[in-house]
Amino acid sequence: MDRIADIWGPRTPHPRGTVWPARVDQYLADGITESDVDRWVLSACLLCSNGCGCDIAVKDGRMVGVRGRATDVVNHGRLGPKGLYGSTAWAHSPDRLTRPLVRENGELVETDWDTAMARVTEVSRRLLDEKGPLSHGFYTSGQLFLEEYYTLAVIGKAGIGTPHMDGNTRLCTATAAASFKESFGADGQPGSYTDIEHCDAIFLYGHNMAETQTVLWSRILDRTRAADPPVIVCVDPRRTPVAAEAERTGGVHLAPRVGTNLALMNGLTRELFANGWVDEEWVARHTLGVDDLRAVVEPYTPDEVARICGVDADDLRRAARIFGTSGAVLSTVLQGFYQSHQATASAVAVHNLHLLRGLIGRPGSGILQMNGQPTAQNNRETGADGDLPGFRNWDNETHIRELAGLWNVDPLTIPHWAPPTHAMQIMSYAEEGSIGFLWISATNPAVSMPESARIRRILSGDRCFVVVQDLFLTETARLADVVLPAAGWGEKTGTFTNVNRTVHLSEQAVEPPGEARSDLDIFLAYARAMDFRDAAGEPLIRWRTAEEAFEAWREASRGRPVDYTGLSYAKLRGPTGIPWPVNEDAPEGTDRLYTDAVFPTATDYCETYGHDLLTGASVTEQEHRALRPDGRAFLKGAAWTPPHEETSDEYPLLYTTGRTVYQFHTRTKTSRSRSLNDAAPESWVELSPADAAGLGIAEGDLVRVESPRGSIEVKARVGQVMPGAVFAPFHYGSAGDDPPGQANELTMTVWDPVSKQPYFKTAACRVTKLRDGDGPAPAPTTAGSAPADAGVPPTEGGAATTSRSVPTPAYPNDPGVS
Amino acid sequence: MQLAIYLALAHRAEQTLADSFRVVGEGHAQQPDVLFTCRTLAGMSDDHVRRLAPIVRRYGERDDADADEPERLHAAGLAEVRSGPVGLLRDLQDLHVLGTLVQTTWTVVAQAAQGLRDRDLLELAQHANGETSRQLSWLNTRMKQAAPQALVVAE
Numbered sequence: 001m002d003r004i005a006d007i008w009g010p011r012t013p014h015p016r017g018t019v020w021p022a023r024v025d026q027y028l029a030d031g032i033t034e035s036d037v038d039r040w041v042l043s044a045c046l047l048c049s050n051g052c053g054c055d056i057a058v059k060d061g062r063m064v065g066v067r068g069r070a071t072d073v074v075n076h077g078r079l080g081p082k083g084l085y086g087s088t089a090w091a092h093s094p095d096r097l098t099r100p101l102v103r104e105n106g107e108l109v110e111t112d113w114d115t116a117m118a119r120v121t122e123v124s125r126r127l128l129d130e131k132g133p134l135s136h137g138f139y140t141s142g143q144l145f146l147e148e149y150y151t152l153a154v155i156g157k158a159g160i161g162t163p164h165m166d167g168n169t170r171l172c173t174a175t176a177a178a179s180f181k182e183s184f185g186a187d188g189q190p191g192s193y194t195d196i197e198h199c200d201a202i203f204l205y206g207h208n209m210a211e212t213q214t215v216l217w218s219r220i221l222d223r224t225r226a227a228d229p230p231v232i233v234c235v236d237p238r239r240t241p242v243a244a245e246a247e248r249t250g251g252v253h254l255a256p257r258v259g260t261n262l263a264l265m266n267g268l269t270r271e272l273f274a275n276g277w278v279d280e281e282w283v284a285r286h287t288l289g290v291d292d293l294r295a296v297v298e299p300y301t302p303d304e305v306a307r308i309c310g311v312d313a314d315d316l317r318r319a320a321r322i323f324g325t326s327g328a329v330l331s332t333v334l335q336g337f338y339q340s341h342q343a344t345a346s347a348v349a350v351h352n353l354h355l356l357r358g359l360i361g362r363p364g365s366g367i368l369q370m371n372g373q374p375t376a377q378n379n380r381e382t383g384a385d386g387d388l389p390g391f392r393n394w395d396n397e398t399h400i401r402e403l404a405g406l407w408n409v410d411p412l413t414i415p416h417w418a419p420p421t422h423a424m425q426i427m428s429y430a431e432e433g434s435i436g437f438l439w440i441s442a443t444n445p446a447v448s449m450p451e452s453a454r455i456r457r458i459l460s461g462d463r464c465f466v467v468v469q470d471l472f473l474t475e476t477a478r479l480a481d482v483v484l485p486a487a488g489w490g491e492k493t494g495t496f497t498n499v500n501r502t503v504h505l506s507e508q509a510v511e512p513p514g515e516a517r518s519d520l521d522i523f524l525a526y527a528r529a530m531d532f533r534d535a536a537g538e539p540l541i542r543w544r545t546a547e548e549a550f551e552a553w554r555e556a557s558r559g560r561p562v563d564y565t566g567l568s569y570a571k572l573r574g575p576t577g578i579p580w581p582v583n584e585d586a587p588e589g590t591d592r593l594y595t596d597a598v599f600p601t602a603t604d605y606c607e608t609y610g611h612d613l614l615t616g617a618s619v620t621e622q623e624h625r626a627l628r629p630d631g632r633a634f635l636k637g638a639a640w641t642p643p644h645e646e647t648s649d650e651y652p653l654l655y656t657t658g659r660t661v662y663q664f665h666t667r668t669k670t671s672r673s674r675s676l677n678d679a680a681p682e683s684w685v686e687l688s689p690a691d692a693a694g695l696g697i698a699e700g701d702l703v704r705v706e707s708p709r710g711s712i713e714v715k716a717r718v719g720q721v722m723p724g725a726v727f728a729p730f731h732y733g734s735a736g737d738d739p740p741g742q743a744n745e746l747t748m749t750v751w752d753p754v755s756k757q758p759y760f761k762t763a764a765c766r767v768t769k770l771r772d773g774d775g776p777a778p779a780p781t782t783a784g785s786a787p788a789d790a791g792v793p794p795t796e797g798g799a800a801t802t803s804r805s806v807p808t809p810a811y812p813n814d815p816g817v818s
Numbered sequence: 819m820q821l822a823i824y825l826a827l828a829h830r831a832e833q834t835l836a837d838s839f840r841v842v843g844e845g846h847a848q849q850p851d852v853l854f855t856c857r858t859l860a861g862m863s864d865d866h867v868r869r870l871a872p873i874v875r876r877y878g879e880r881d882d883a884d885a886d887e888p889e890r891l892h893a894a895g896l897a898e899v900r901s902g903p904v905g906l907l908r909d910l911q912d913l914h915v916l917g918t919l920v921q922t923t924w925t926v927v928a929q930a931a932q933g934l935r936d937r938d939l940l941e942l943a944q945h946a947n948g949e950t951s952r953q954l955s956w957l958n959t960r961m962k963q964a965a966p967q968a969l970v971v972a973e
Binding site: 425434750 | 858
């Protein structure tokens with residue numbers, strides 16, 4: 001089966017309340033058959049945030065393919081195109097980094113580990129002596145393992161004592177975490193994928209799930225194509241497959257003008273109040289703030305929302321009625337909200353809708369604030385990003401003392417005087433020169449951060465010593481002072497946790513190439529070389545293996561919402577991944593949070609005292625305590641404000657970036673799979689047919705897209721985006737290209753006041769035609785980038801895969817008809 | 819009745835605060851959160867000035883220069899910004915000082931409004947007081963964030 005042409009695979013429709021049937025998807029590299037495989041090694045897919053359980057096929061010491069695990073509660077055996085085609089091909093790519101590199105006379109040259117690590121520690125020590133811990137910054141990923149994040153968190157927060165630690169999770173998932181904290185007091189996904197089987201309606205907010213989590217979307221399709229389908233409501237400026245499914249199921253596709261999500265959400269919220277679709281008794285018992293919320297949304301009548309957002313007032317009313325009158329509603333949210341204007345307030349508004357109806361903690365009534373990356377959740381949990389380990393509150397002295405006790409260090413070592421520094425601020429300090437040592441692991445900010453020209457300038461300048469640790473010589477690694485070759489997925493052991501809290505163990509299947517080392521070993525080597533000690537003079541980090549690191553983390557999680565104490569590597573070798581909390585009360589894990597409608601908001605327990613959603617100002621402990629939240633959830637609202645850059649005569653179109661189904665992140669892995677790369681080989685932009693006609697642009701023409709910050713030259717897809725908007729995929733870098741095709745050349749340096757997530761979807765642009773094309777744009781035809789012109793040849797040609805039905809096992813935490 | 823003195827003070831202090839937020843925001847535009855948040859917060863003060871206008875029409879406003887007591891503490895506002903990380907910190911601190919002047923002014927006005935049973939004025943004074951708290955909270959939050967780096971590491 002060609003899974004490039006058939007992204008979601010064959011349908012297995014099934015009735016509401018029944019278990020999603022199992023089906024095993026498998027891919028083996030050219031010429032390999034099942035009987036050739038030496039062994040299958042336990043893992044989970046690392047090519048989106050869904051977290052599908054899989055086994056890695058190994059032959060002659062090489063990874064040669066993958067198959068889904070039928071017994072895994074997340075995917076019931078399925079895998080998507082990225083997982084099938086992209087999981088293993090990169091590993092034996094000839095351009096893997098196999099030796100450390102150091103910069104000599106302006107050039108990166110190969111060296112040995114001792115030399116490279118000595119250079120790192122020499123600069124690190126000198127800066128710590130001269131300027132102290134605030135001179136150090138660490139920028140990680142959403143693709144390392146839990147053990148690596150936790151080790152780095154301890155190095156940074158207890159060894160060095162710097163608040164400047166963040167991950168690229170800031171770009172993809174910070175708003176999910178921030179919105180949970182604002183509404184429920186702490187991070188933690190309330191819902192479960194099993195809500196798909198039990199719901200009557202599914203709302204997807206800025207979430208093109210059909211492309212970003214293809215396996216989860218096939219789970220939804222297996223319900224919408226059944227005889228008793230749920231109704232889909234889609235909020236997206238493009239006519240994606242999700243939007244088409246909304247129309248097919250009798251739901252609504254709302255396409256608000258870019259930058260107006262919050263006005264739309266305020267309108268939906270107002271409709272609940274106006275039509276009496278509020279469970280007043282539940283709200284009174286389990287929430288705070290309903291009167292303020294009612295006042296905030298009062299001006300957002302359907303007509304006012306129509307004026308601001310450009311949506312039809314009756315469509316808004318219909319969507320609100322579906323939310324207000326369905327028995328069980330599942331909501332999912334992603335980058336269309338997280339990377340857009342007023343991100344946190346908009347994501348919180350999704351929680352508000354559920355809280356107003358009491359639709360939380362029950363089968364079918366869930367919230368899935370998605371993550372962009374497979375291990376983003378672990379960065380949030382362990383505190384290698386802008387959080388403290390175990391969802392602890394930086395503003396709570398007792399929480400800091402707990403950590404200080406765990407690590408046996410002075411509480412003042414742990415930076416907790418202000419919120420941990422977010423990624424964009426870290427770059428800003430590097431720009432000013434006050435961060436002089438920046439260590440970047442497993443991420444490629446030269447492509448993925450906004451306003452690329454600025455990021456390149458900061459990383460290539462001589463004010464900041466840059467260490468990059470990666471699989472390949474990425475656009476970012478080229479700018480580094482030291483490059484460390486890392487082992488990747490399948491070449492090391494560790495755990496990671498997906499969107500719905502399910503923890504998987506991924507075991508080492510093969511040896512890394514050359515001298516490449518696991519990120520864990522690299523961090524441990526740095527800690528040893530720096531000789532970080534605790535208060536008793538013992539080594540600060542006493543673990544040497546991934547399993548020992550996991551055990552240390554388990555202790556850090558004890559008693560917190562993210563409780564791993566019931567998990568072990570042995571337990572994770574079982575038939576399925578297990579969702580946290582896992583402890584004495586829930587030895588087999590927890591499918592759904594807040595079933596008792598008690599939220600982690602108590603002042604002494606919560607992860608944050610909260611923020612003003614408009615400004616990001618912190619709520620103080622006294623203010624929080626005076627509210628006596630005591631387990632009640634917060635209803636928080638904010639007024640819509642115009643986006644930070646609006647269209648003008650000079651830049652008349654709105655510019656938005658996003659994802660395509662065949663590529664992941666900055667294509668470090670997916671571009672090295674022939675099947676995936678051929679399907680979407682280079683960048684493009686999408687225009688609506690109306691705008692294209694007005695500009696004299698036809699499918700495949702070469703165009704220049706300019707914003708006040710930069711320009712790109714790419715081919716045009718005349719497609720499904722709403723009139724007035726321009727869409728560009730963010731994956732494509734620009735190493736060596738001039739002019740570049742990289743989408744972030746145009747984006748703004750501006751971020752959400754609460755989550756600090758950059759607004760990749762706020763920019764104005766203009767488009768001009770450069771010359772006629774010589775064929776269609778290199779954009780896939782199969783999903784959100786489908787052409788308006790039916791004559792464009794379809795995207796196809798993936799290598800063969802298999803899909804076979806198997807008996808559906810009994811899944812723990814997946815009860816079927818109740 | 820001396821309320822007119824305080825209405826003038828509220829008017830002038832809010833206008834000064836709004837203008838100063840804009841000066842600081844534009845002057846530190848390389849910190850985009852400062853630029854955009856200062857614009858939003860300036861808008862709050864603009865709104866208070868606008869809503870004060872009909873009340874001033876009822877009570878009048880009397881400049882301090884006409885009052886019996888000479889004004890001892892001048893809050894002139896910020897006409898230009900300082901540079902660098904410490905400069906940002908000091909500019910934010912100046913805004914905070916201006917903001918507390920505004921806030922205590924509204925506290926006093928709210929007391930008078932209660933004495934007068936003037937519901938319109940009371941509602942405005944309480945609303946403006948609440949928004950001034952939001953302005954001060956943000957300034958406090960942003961100063962806490964900036965202070966360690968500005969004072970310990972930056973040059």
